[in-house]
């Protein structure tokens with residue numbers, strides 16, 4: 001199918017029932033597809049290809065750059081449905097929100113050159129390098145530097161837990177361009193760059209895979225005098241921290257949507273098992289010890305969805321939504337975890353058997369309490385910015 005016809009078909013789908021279309025795509029990738037990849041720790045190439053061809057990963061790229069130009073509310077439905085199908089949007093989701101920094105702060109030249117290629121799948125922008133071994137959650141303490149040399153920059157330092165680097169062409173990198181001792185505010189002096197990974201690897205960038213408990217390609221990055229051109233700079237030098245903050249609301253709302261999808265999947269699985277499995281001559285779902293945790297988990301998922309929708313609608317209207325985005329992610333991450341535990345208990349010993357998929361999704365949904373942001377930091381935000389309590393860090 002030509003690019004133009006594919007684009008027209010994708011728009012038609014969006015005009016129709018987006019949720020239904022995503023479900024249909026996901027049916028091509030059954031739970032066995034995900035568990036096979038999980039046991040091999042392999043990247044879901046076919047799934048990412050299908051999501052790219054359907055333009056779902058370009059949902060938030062404006063139509064003039066070849067994307068679908070959808071609202072965040074609609075983009076959220078895409079990721080929710082992927083996780084609800086038993087799949088895992090994690091290997092692909094970053095493309096949806098990482099490109100936001102380029103869209104909002106990139107030059108016209110960068111946008112014109114890169115966004116259409118990202119939208120078509122010719123280029124992947126799946127990697128976002130912020131976390132460092134020493135700085136951890138305190139992003140302002142990061143020590144990776146990008147210092148001017150010969151009209152470009154030279155990068156030195158280390159990043160940790162950076163996802164999808166081996167399956168991405170570009171890395172959005174946050175590095176310090178002005179030493180912390182020379183800035184007024186510690187949030188100043190951090191700068192965003194787009195690094196071409198194929199050129200960087202083995203020319204100053206070493207990528208060391210880190211085995212983790214889920215199927216997420218996770219890496220340590222070591223920068224040793226990596227030279228990048230001046231054209232890698234995104235936006236203004238020194239403003240990178242504020243660009244990261246700008247992108248956080250969309251990221252939190254999208255990840256909350258994945259949690260909601262997980263939560264719904266766990267509740268549906270648990271309800272099915274509770275009604276069908278008979279012990280002591282009756283369905284286990286007759287026991288309130290089994291029934292109530294599932295019902296409670298369902299209530300949690302419903303509440304999280306309300307907050308997610310409130311946050312995404314505010315975002316789409318261009319209104320402040322920082323607190324709502326944070327609350328949506330907290331509620332959704334807790335709801336999916338509660339639902340995961342209810343499903344584990346309902347399945348009993350079978351929940352530990354990989355073929356039932358519960359243990360895989362249980363591991364996957366646990367991540368959202370920690371990354372992209374730990375629930376502690378969300379609570380710190382609410383305490384300080386919503387309730388006016390003293391800053392705790």
Ligand SMILES: Cc1cc2nc3c(=O)[nH]c(=O)nc-3n(C[C@H](O)[C@H](O)[C@H](O)COP(=O)(O)OP(=O)(O)OC[C@H]3O[C@@H](n4cnc5c(N)ncnc54)[C@H](O)[C@@H]3O)c2cc1C
Pocket residue numbers: 127128129130131132135136137138160161162163164212216218367370371372373374375376377380392393
């Ligand atoms: C699978 C995976 C993929 C990831 N992918 C990426 C990626 O692609 N790009 C990227 O940049 N990062 C990525 N991360 C990193 C992730 O964002 C961080 O792990 C997370 O932000 C927490 O940072 P940390 O691990 O350094 O925890 P630490 O900073 O060491 O904190 C440990 C614990 O202490 C808590 N804590 C720290 N300070 C406070 C405080 N003041 N008040 C209350 N609690 C506090 C934290 O909330 C956390 O629970 C990934 C992580 C994982 C596990």
